[in-house]
Amino acid sequence: MERSLVLVKPDGVRRGLIGEVIRRIEAKGYALTRLELREATRDLLAEHYAEHREKPFYEPLVEFMLSGPVVAMVVEGERVVEGFRSLAGATDPTVAAPGTIRGDFGRDWGPGVVQNIVHGSDSTASAEREVKIWFG
Ligand SMILES: Nc1nc2c(ncn2[C@@H]2O[C@H](COP(=O)(O)OP(=O)(O)OP(=O)(O)O)[C@@H](O)[C@H]2O)c(=O)[nH]1
Ligand SMILES: [Mg+2]
Numbered sequence: 001m002e003r004s005l006v007l008v009k010p011d012g013v014r015r016g017l018i019g020e021v022i023r024r025i026e027a028k029g030y031a032l033t034r035l036e037l038r039e040a041t042r043d044l045l046a047e048h049y050a051e052h053r054e055k056p057f058y059e060p061l062v063e064f065m066l067s068g069p070v071v072a073m074v075v076e077g078e079r080v081v082e083g084f085r086s087l088a089g090a091t092d093p094t095v096a097a098p099g100t101i102r103g104d105f106g107r108d109w110g111p112g113v114v115q116n117i118v119h120g121s122d123s124t125a126s127a128e129r130e131v132k133i134w135f136g
Pocket of ligand 2: 120122
């Protein structure tokens with residue numbers, strides 16, 4: 001079965017949106033097979049965000065992801081990678097479509113890193129890589 005690594009990022013946890021994110025995943029009919037509230041580490045994030053290591057927003061992104069606990073989960077279902085990206089909405093929360101998680105709950109909070117509530121794997125290859133990073 002296809003799976004995706006989903007994170008409720010520290011902003012989502014702080015704002016009390018864990019339940020809302022899980023509700024949408026379950027309402028869509030996907031299955032949760034792993035679920036854990038945890039603190040990321042710099043090493044874990046270096047692996048998770050390896051593709052962004054050279055980007056100007058990398059350090060602020062890591063600091064943001066270390067700013068509080070995250071909820072990591074493995075979500076399973078037919079075409080779930082694409083399906084969860086669709087539930088999440090566009091990366092930029094100001095323009096993410098209403099009806100999506102980022103569109104309904106996200107917005108710009110000023111300069112700094114984009115805070116957009118959730119992460120979802122962007123391909124099945126990324127999903128397998130990320131599930132290994134977070135859950136071994
Ligand atoms: N400040 C800033 N942050 C960015 C920018 N692009 C991406 N980010 C941050 O880096 C994260 C990872 O970027 P991407 O992987 O391209 O975006 P994404 O796949 O929609 O988001 P994730 O699900 O978190 O991976 C984003 O979710 C943002 O928090 C940018 O241009 N500027
Ligand atoms: Mg990404």
